[in-house]
Amino acid sequence: WLKQYSDEIPGLQQRLAALNMDGAAIMQKGLALFGNWAFGTASFIGSVFSKIVTFILALIFSIYILFEKENLKVRFDKLFKAYMSKDRREKFYKDLRLTSRVFSDYIIGQCKEALILGGLCAIGMWIFGFPYALSVGSVIGLTALIPIIGAYIGAAIGFFLIVIVDPVQALLFIVFIVVLQQIEGNLIYPKVVGNSIGLPGIWVLAAITVGGGLMGIAGVLLGVPVAATIYKLLGQAVNARL
Structure with missing residues (x-):
């Protein structure tokens, strides 16, 4: 279409030729770029x-x-009674309750961490004179519900808000967020979430790193509670043998 249109414009090919430019090649390249962009x-x-x-x-x-929930519980209970002994069934239910408790504690810890990070961000932005301190802090607190990477998603939103007002401050804001996230991700997050689920801070960082490497964002989200569940189940198994 671009090639056909260029042929219909009087003098376009002659002007391009005078500039030592191949009009057909330019149009073909433009068409290819447009196709790549559209795709x-x-x-x-x-x-x-x-x-x-x-x-x-x-x-x-x-x-x-x-x-x-109740109907599913009854059906699964019948299934387990049919194929599992009473002792194994009770052990299985006990492990399920432990897993449920760990995931609940993890969500509570994640909410606490999000509030802390959002509050620190808003206070820091107010101290350094960044615009939209409360709004950006709230956004970062909300996106921080996604472990580790959530704050950067909120930071991107904050950057686009601030760059409209002052591009220089927007760049300084990115520096501020990187420093804050390093402190939060390596010191505050493992402590807060680890205390909530009963997992040492070093294992929280290890769970996020391994989970993210294996399963991406899903691994980042599920790595910590899964690691905490395994940690507690192994602890119970070891204590039972002592």
Whole structure:
């Protein structure tokens, strides 16, 4: 289409030739760039749409489980009674209760950590004179519910808000967030979340690192509670043998 359009413009090819430029080649290159951009945009939109659909389906499935919790409990209980002895069944239920408690404590600890990080961010921005201190602090506190990387997502939103007002302050804000996140991620987060779930801070960092390396964001989200559950189950098994 671009090539055809260029041929229809009087004198365009002659002017390009006078400049020692190949009009057809330029149009072909422009068409290729436009095609790559269109393909990339379509792929991005498709990826976002797929994630939205997955999230909606997961939400619907979660709501269904909540409403059918009692019925599911009865059915699974019958299944376990049919194929598991009483002792094994009681041990299995005990482990399930432990896992549920660990995940609940993890969510509570994550909420505490998000409040701490959001508060520190808002106070620090107010001290250093950054605009939108309360708004950006609230956004970072909300996105901090995603361990470690969530604060950077909030920081990106804060950067775009501040860069409209003052580009220099926006760059300084990024430096501030990087320093704050290093302190929070290596000192505060392992302590707060580790205390909530009963996992030493060093193992919290190890769980996030290993989980993120193996499963990406899902590993970052689930690495800590899974590691805490395994840690407690192993502790119980060791103590039972002593």
